[in-house]
Amino acid sequence: xPSDVTLSTxxxxxxEALALLYVxxxxxxxxxxxxxxxxxxxxxxxxxxxxxxxxxDGWFKAKxxxxxxx
Numbered sequence: 001x002p003s004d005v006t007l008s009t010x011x012x013x014x015x016e017a018l019a020l021l022y023v024x025x026x027x028x029x030x031x032x033x034x035x036x037x038x039x040x041x042x043x044x045x046x047x048x049x050x051x052x053x054x055x056x057d058g059w060f061k062a063k064x065x066x067x068x069x070x
Contacts, residue, residue, distance in 0.1 A: 015051065019044035 011017040022043040028036060054060060 015044055015047045018047050 011020055019040050023036060023040045026039065031039070
């Protein structure tokens, strides 16, 4: 019997957490579960796309260099 246990939590990444926070801050009055799901997915993928673009452009490397400057 395997002794390793894998626990998964939500949110499991910063992108999931940000997408959840974004949706929580919206007016969800009258929204269906399907609409809320779509809102979450759109926020999640927008965050991931933004992160990917910043990575490709060297944005994180530049910000890291700024932080290391005296």
